[in-house]
Amino acid sequence: MVTRPAGHLPRLVVAAPSTGQGKTTIATGLMAALRARGLEVSGHKVGPDYIDPGYHAVATGRPGRNLDPHQVGVERIAPLLLHGARGADVAVVEGVMGLHDGRLGTDGFASTAHVAAITRTPVVLVVDIARMSRSTGALVAGMAAYDPAVEVVGVVLNRAGSARNVEEVRRSLRLPVLGVVPREESLATPSRHLGLVPAGERDEAAALVTRLGEHVARHVDLDAVLDVARSAPDLDATPWDPAREVTPVPGGPVVAVAGGRAFTFAYAETEELLAAAGCRVVRFDPLTDPALPDGTQALLLGGGFPEVHVGELARNTALLAQVREAVAAGLPTVAECAGMLYLLDSLDDVPMAGVIGTSAAMSERLVLRYPVARAVGDSLLTRAGEEVGGHEFHRTALTRAARGWTPAWEVDRELIGVASPTLHASYLHVHWAGHPHLAQRFAEAAAAAVPVPAPPAVEPPAPVASVVDLPPDPLLEPLLHHGDREVGPGLLDLAVNVHPEPRPAWLERALAEGVRASTNYPDPTPARAAIAELHRRRPDEVLVTAGAAEAFELVARWKQWRHVVVVHPQFTEPHAALERAGHRVTVVPCRAEDGYRLDPAAVPEDADLVVLGNPTNPTGVLHPAAEILRLRRPKRVVLVDEAFIDTVEGERESLARDRRRGLLVVRSLTKHWSLPGIRVGYVVGSERSIAGLAARQVPWSVSTPAVHAALACTGPVAVAEAGRRAARIAAWRSVLVAGLAERGVEVVESQASFVLARLGAGAREALRGQGVAVRRADTFPGLDGSWVRIAVRPPETTALLLGALDACALVPS
Template sequence: MVTIPRFVVAAPASGHGKTTVATGLMAALRRGGHTVSGHKIGPDYIDPGYHALATGRPGRNLDPHLVGDDLVAPLFVHGATGADMAVVEGVMGLYDGMLGTDGYASTAHVAGLLDAPVILVVDISHASRSIAAVVHGMASYDRGVRIAGVILNKAGSPRHSDEVIAALESTGIPVLGVLQRDDGISAPSRHLGLVPAQERVEAAGQLDRLASQIAEHIDLDEVVRIARSAPDLTDSPWEPPGSGIDGPVIAVAGGRAFTFRYTETEEILRAAGCRTVTFDPLRDETLPEDTAGIYLGGGFPEVHAADISSNAPLREHLRAAIAGGVPTVAECAGLLYLCRDVDGADMVGALNASARMTPRLTLGYRTAIAPADGLLGPAGTRVTGHEFHRTTVEPGPSPAWLLDGRPDGFATATLHASYLHTHWAGHPQLAERFVAAARVAAPVAAPPRMPRVAGPDLHHHGDRDATDGLVDLAVNVSRRPRPQWLDETLRSSLAGLDRYPDPSAARAALAGRHGRSVDEVLPTAGGAEAFTLIARARSWRMPVVVHPQFTEPEAALLAAGHKVRRVLLRVDDGFRLDADAVPDAADLVIVGNPTNPTSVLHPAAALRSLVRPGRVVVIDEAFMDAIPGETESLSNESISGLITVRSLTKTWAIPGVRAGYVVGDPEILADLAAQQPPWSVSTPAAAAMIACAAPRATEESTVIADEIATDRAALVEALTGLGLEVAGDPAAPFVLVRSEPGTREALRSKGFALRRGDTFPGLGDEWVRIAVRDRAVTDALTDAWRSIP
């Protein structure tokens, strides 16, 4: 007999707050002096990561489909060994299990296998007395399930929750506490659900806040009493099979990109005598020393594709190891990692396949059969598992599995790569085959040293290149004298510095400039603030930045904790926008027009095609006022889900004032405004906005745009006359040029500062960006270029 106080956290459906409440209870009970064991019903990998953070112990999964009914309780006892309290988080709704099986593998099913009481979490934000009917139905639907208490979540007010509590009295089920609406304690999500705790630097702090709220609003003494009411279990703890004989080193992928694997997997490997060593594909440049087996579990390589791709030394080492016969198991994310590329980002290349994001989520339990002898089993091997991905990879000629009859993955005598996730505790023969192969494999040799491909510095700006004494062709700010009327406006604005700034008049002027209402315009402290507000405005699931372009949008998104997906435009296509290359699942898309640094002007129709329900499209029009007639601009069109970012910095030569604005969908702008600190737009900036929105300024900018077009044509003619390649069809006040290695440095020694191309994602050091200046500067640059040996 085993005494383990325990309870299951369930809900009527997904979205009621099970993860938040279960994790909060774990943290609060641990803070109260308990040793807590956290468990998750179902195959989900992400929730156990939060459980581990809350309990300080490994998170565990309990899933009858993956391991069989008979192993659920033993695995639970094994995981809870040494704990005096176990919290089990349910899956979906209380009675929701495998389709067509009468609730097999549901929360209710597992609660019955564990003989555990249930605490029901109910979101009451959209109902009051009807909640009692829901709880009564849940409690009476299956009398074998004991709902011992209810936690009310997302209450609107004490009066609201009091109404619900009163209605629940007739059910006889006690209310253990009430939580108010608080978005600050929910985890952000993306295309496969919650963002893993390992990827959220703020997770520990938010968990501490959640624990405090749970302790304040939930009757933890009653929760402990419910847990202690669970009867003793008769099951013995599961023990990982294995001889314990000294075995090989197994390299296990980890870090932020590979967070998904069952705790028992490594326990089985270690019980077999293996030494598991974790390596991080984002950081480590070689496999662990003496690696004789490789395990690549699940995660999000598609989110970290750029950083993974930059780690060329490790990719090469892995490719050589797999080609050399080192036994390798790759599940889902591991499969993607071994492909040639993921949406164009280079991967290991051990498989002759490419991975692509799709709009469709592939999710479900599977029964798998091995079609031929392979690393993990002979032909006919039958296992259970699950799929969970939004990518697609065409299977190879020798698939790893037939998933419900459908071929999936790749298999050889030493490689098994598939989308299927399996729990090796339920299928120990898979681990036995893998370990046996690793025991006879030759350990991987140390690779030759090779440089890591450095990612671009997203914080690099042209002003770093344009130092004193050089002709500045690196910064895109106009070198024309500022108009007298603008200088007078800025000087006059200084008289108002004794008052806090008020941008309302500037907002009205800008609205008039674009024929928009005032709620369709938001003044900002330059484009940089605009991108920071966009990054913080919402919990973006899949933000996409179309590159090459200005790096500030991606830098702002990364600083806000988002994982950025890059779409790289191709030089062979003239760096023109390919709307089909943007993943359908993207809920934020940022693209420049005209694009910095390629100088390409995208057709308005192509940009409109990016718009769809549930997505925000951001067009960076920082240089649009340098385009004659502002053709292809969308700032004057009201399009739901679309905003444009504008700047006064470049044409009017006022980068020190920080004057910009956002135009577009008022709902999006309201979210941006909610993130904007008070008085961020200075009095001089607001004055500049009013002046530059006036008809006189519009007329003058038209003249300037025409002059830029003439000067740019002269620059392009001069550069092509030198035999140089000018990218695309330039339309902005700068051009992108392919040059020989060392050219930028050579021109710098001759007094000319050019912008480095390798500071933009998607470009290398063979590219330089050159600002358009007058004919005299162009001639001087041409002469200097011609004189380079």
């Protein structure tokens, strides 16, 4: 950290001729690279965007800041820059869109060029030269000469290819080249329906930013960049100070501010204003925290992507109920965009807090506005007629207007949001640094509010020392609940679908050989060839994976899917992998009245990824291959999870040998060959698809023992034994189904190594009391607690289950 005169700040703007040139990658990497040199770096973003500053914060270790004349006024830009960069050695400002692109109809107001001119900051242009050579020189010359108030001082050439092309580009330029950055697709930041995935939602964000910094440091002249930054003149401005903008209120009221992965959009100055106004800002996570912070006197729900996490938000019912009661009772509450959605009756038909009597759903239309909004009436935050500069950015829409409320804003002759003396909620985002009176009013309302009562303490049940004790249920993550959580010491395992017979001697020998060979790094090439031969495909159409789970993760991160559909109820790991990758998942249910069979017509036409199991876990339903093929569309991928197809006699309806475009088939060797601790599976598909997945696979993810297992389990001896096992499973299943039918139990017709049976509420727990573990089914979307999944076992084991059912008196007499 440095001490320097108030107006002295080494700084530069990273801009581009247009969106898509790579300025976020270069700017973020530059911040990380300079920080790695030991410098204190301050990151800034032109415009209202919340997401890029999140990556800036990871790169710099300081809050990312926004510089937006539309929202805060021209006069505050330089003061806010100096405020955000207090103690920094250098400030890096990332531009927005093209250098001269600003608010439409305003001749470039709030553009990168406008901010560079206001702050007298030199500009470095990032230019993607993947498809250009000498035209780069003309483009840069035009950008540099267009506005005399903007000083373009250097160029970073991005996505550079051959040395010959780079040299041609260099000769065309009249400005210094500060860096030549080659193509590196693995460093791209993922996007979703509204842009980049926020850093707060990406577990790997820190590692990605570190790699960006290393990449930029290798290919950009950091000394030259620092020389550019140090050439910036001193600013004739006083750093912004929140303490000069507001007056402290008494009592230190607690303001609860939503955070976590679902609420990542916030301007740092908002919390600074509230703190300066005497509030105690306490963050909480609506995904995981069961209650508001102790003593909450006001609630701030900012923006984010609740539609991506709607299921987890809905499952936190205790917090939703507390928020509903507190806001209805008059808790001062401000909710912007995502925050407003959280307060609705429902979002995409999933229940929310129920404060505002309407719902919202994803729509085809992206709303992107940069308006001046006018307050409709007096409210918690506003007084009638007041105007603010704000922005809207959302792809959800209200299903109908909220009745009984005063609108919050008039925007482009449209009334939006709701407002009252204690609540202000709308799609509009507002930067409070430009309107500090909003923070003042909110703090005053908080100081006058009664703290939210703490929820009543719930006495935990007394522990019972017994083999029937259940492991803790993953209340917030049912998609990650697996059968192994049901088993325990002394329990008969009918919950896990691993084949119950011993592994064949030839497989044991292969595993032992794999362990001996594990002194070398694994090479899956022989396994790819063997799997390809089994399915009559080429080796480049096969990818060996660490179980089906890795395959699902690779597919989830392969593309920026626009509309993902998962057909449920089915194995939840693909759904979970897609959510982890930041995708919003549309559930298409198979109906009980149809026997949980696939209806291809129910899948939305615009879906570009459709996932289903065959046979489906947990129903055991085997869908006809012809019905699955009806799902194919141009530019759509159909992912078929055939993890249990080897339990089906003759592997009927398998699509592993079908080479039509748009099909991916995932197979697992885990369950049929009793290999859950080895983790081995594979994907088959077109050469292009497999190459795309392979590019995202971690090196050596498939162990040497797994490679040997794959070789053994796909050879002729294994194929013959698999057929015999499938026949035995069919016979065992008949005994189980008959025994359940004799007791009046509803069973879904299964062709797999498990059956889905409706034993009634409480049956699973009662069976545990008899020493029998079955798989709960209410964690599969579309099923409730009356269903359980039962693994098929030999008749003598099935007899124990049926005896336990009789002892529990769970079935009709």
